[in-house]
Amino acid sequence: MRLDEIAGMLSCETLSAADHEVDVEAVVASDGMSEILAFSRPHALMLTGLTNVQSVRTAVVADVSAIVYVRDKRPDQKVLDLARQNGIPILLTSLGMFDSCGILYEAGLDGVM
Amino acid sequence: MSEELLSRSFTLHSHDFDKAGETSTEIKGMLKELGIDSQVIRRVVVVCFEAEMNVVMYADEGTLTFVLTDEDIGIEIADRGPGIADLDRALEEGWSTATDEMREMGFGFGMGLPNIRRNADACEITSEVGRGTTIACRIKLDGDA
Numbered sequence: 001m002r003l004d005e006i007a008g009m010l011s012c013e014t015l016s017a018a019d020h021e022v023d024v025e026a027v028v029a030s031d032g033m034s035e036i037l038a039f040s041r042p043h044a045l046m047l048t049g050l051t052n053v054q055s056v057r058t059a060v061v062a063d064v065s066a067i068v069y070v071r072d073k074r075p076d077q078k079v080l081d082l083a084r085q086n087g088i089p090i091l092l093t094s095l096g097m098f099d100s101c102g103i104l105y106e107a108g109l110d111g112v113m
Numbered sequence: 114m115s116e117e118l119l120s121r122s123f124t125l126h127s128h129d130f131d132k133a134g135e136t137s138t139e140i141k142g143m144l145k146e147l148g149i150d151s152q153v154i155r156r157v158v159v160v161c162f163e164a165e166m167n168v169v170m171y172a173d174e175g176t177l178t179f180v181l182t183d184e185d186i187g188i189e190i191a192d193r194g195p196g197i198a199d200l201d202r203a204l205e206e207g208w209s210t211a212t213d214e215m216r217e218m219g220f221g222f223g224m225g226l227p228n229i230r231r232n233a234d235a236c237e238i239t240s241e242v243g244r245g246t247t248i249a250c251r252i253k254l255d256g257d258a
């Protein structure tokens with residue numbers, strides 16, 4: 001599923017230059033970065049409520065295709081700059097984790113853990 | 114006997130949460146440039162990142178030594194710090210001595226050492242309370258996770 005389709009479903013605001021042609025194969029959702037490192041697979045979409053620098057570093061290490069920050073939690077500029085440097089698209093939704101996951105699951109995406 | 118192709122050593126700073134992960138990111142870039150298989154890179158970088166976070170969260174200072182041979186990648190992380198009193202428990206998923214501050218950073222949920230072990234083909238952890246911990250891992254260049 002393309003990232004722009006997902007952005008539409010979750011009514012996302014784009015915070016960092018998103019390549020909407022990015023293809024998402026699965027979803028990893030957690031506020032625990034080690035869980036994402038343990039279970040994510042390349043090209044998964046990362047959903048999290050953690051908006052610090054480590055969320056972006058985790059995304060880079062785990063090779064995720066993009067990050068969606070849930071619950072309208074807005075990262076600071078330092079985080080967005082790091083995401084840009086590493087080519088990680090950043091989206092923001094006002095939906096909570098449960099609702100976001102439910103919508104993506106209904107749309108046919110699988111979870112990775 | 115394997116042939117050493119590249120060796121680098123990095124100093125890891127304690128309690129610097131913003132910089133934690135910089136070394137892992139640098140290693141990832143280096144391995145990509147060398148054309149190492151992406152699955153191998155991922156395993157190496159997960160090991161490095163989790164180890165970096167452990168040093169940042171718990172230790173006073175640490176060193177990460179990275180050695181690439183024609184057969185595998187060796188990663189050794191040696192820290193000066195409190196050590197691990199119960200290594201068996203520390204290797205259980207979900208067991209943690211993390212503080213609230215560490216958990217607010219998204220770490221400290223008892224997955225760090227298990228993640229390191231899961232991604233390495235060989236992993237040896239030695240620790241002495243009051244002195245520090247050393248983690249030595251090897252990841253084969255042609256191995257499967």
